[in-house]
Amino acid sequence: MVRVRFAPSPTGYLHIGNARTALFNYLFARKNNGKFILRIEDTDKERSKKEYEEALIVDLKWLGIEWDEGPDIGGEYGPYRQSERIEIYREFADKLLKEGKAYKCYCTKEELEERNRKAIEEGKSPGYDNRCRNLTEEDIKKFEREGRKPVLRLRVPEKIIKVNDLIRGEVVFDSKVIPDFVIMKSDWTPTFNFAVVVDDYLMKITHVIRGEDHLSNTPKHILLFEAIGAPIPQFAHMSMTLGPDRTRLSKRHGATSVMAYREDGYLPEAFFNYIALLGWGTTESREIFTKEELIQEFSIERCNKASAIFDPEKLLWMNGYYIRKTPISRLVELSLPFLKKAALVEENPDEEKIKYLEKVIILEQERIKKLSEVPELIEFFLKEPVYEENAVKKYLDEKGKKILSEVYPVIEKIEDFSREKIEEVIRRFCEEKGYKTSHVFHPIRVAVSGRTKGPGLFEMMEVIGKERVLKRIENVIRGREE
């Protein structure tokens, strides 16, 4: 049984790189009919916040990534929050101490820093020198008397450690470059390296799929698995996600949290799809996948070794693509929060309003790249248009207004105010008067919408309705548009 986990630390909002790690774990689990576990790594009391944990869960769910075991739903191997597992780590720590596989180190932070500083000064490699490995009873008593609180360090054995990575192949490390590292802090809570290993063991994790930034930590983890007598899981280190400047994706690169994209009107399926393409691809270089197709196609071996740069442009394109394919009823539903926020739609719109919004939004659908653009795009359907200065200057000059005055009675006479009829009538008008269609269409467009861009003129007029169309044209003729 395949068991994988996503183990974020709640020290910030879910960001793109983490979301991708979660996604790959999820796809791998589903593809192999395994279990996907969510574990919260909140051993850093200073930086972990409940609020972030909640946000993490919201964002993951929004993305459509569901877990089989986790802090909110429990499971056979809980608890799934490391802060609730402290006693478990202590037991393992005690055992390692008793077996002599780990030892207490009484060096203070200040001493360690000072020694490192000196080492660098002398051109030597910094790092702990294992000096507390063989403390005498007397030393220990002396330190205890001084009130020093020890940390627990693993006694790193001398050996060659081979990591068999599903993505990178065999990676070899020499434990000589790994000093005895801390596994329990002086407050006797575990470090990340220790907690991960204990949990992965106890939670029966079979495949550890995570970012490449953990590759260098892996030999430590293997040493720890061996020390506690646990089987070693399979590893797969995914490439990292970088910003346009090839450095780790961070706030400096603009919006990097999933939440920011959600709030900016990205569709979860577009985000899901795009993220899956970062560092992974099929032989056909296919771009568009549903979640089910992704699960079907996914293969860890096809993951790219090279890091990938997050490209917001392509995400935006893909979002527009998904929006164009979205059924209008759902598109309206998705747009509603944005329209309410812009105060264009009341809190509880009635059915009639929804029907109207469907007619309006379908006209703009192919222009929408993200939902946050919807209010601006359809504003003039819901209230009086705001006239763009350039549009007015260009099309509502004397000539334009003259044409509008001439076409007004023609429009007024249209009984059946349908797009076909409107088009027929206005085209006939152009023909009879000998006007170029564009010289007539553009002024009407600006008069009715206030802008030069937008949906087809006639469907737009139909949806706005005869009465409002005439009123807007009249206003323009009378010079009230500004």
Added chain:
RNA sequence: GGCCCCAUCGUCUAAUGGUUAGGACAGAUGGUUCUCAGCCAUCAGGCACGGGUUCGAAUCCCGUUGGGGCUACCA
């Protein structure tokens, strides 16, 4: 500094010793059209460099360069 990973168009990628190095986004041009968008067509753009191995290297090996990561009582 030490250790580790990586390297195909600007970006995401395909190719697994033999291809005019393919696709997508972005860019340019043209078409459709009442505008924009969309759609369609076309173009431009790449194997980081140097050595090997081989009849033949984007592909295998070594080096150089460049990028990234780890080196915390952060995760």
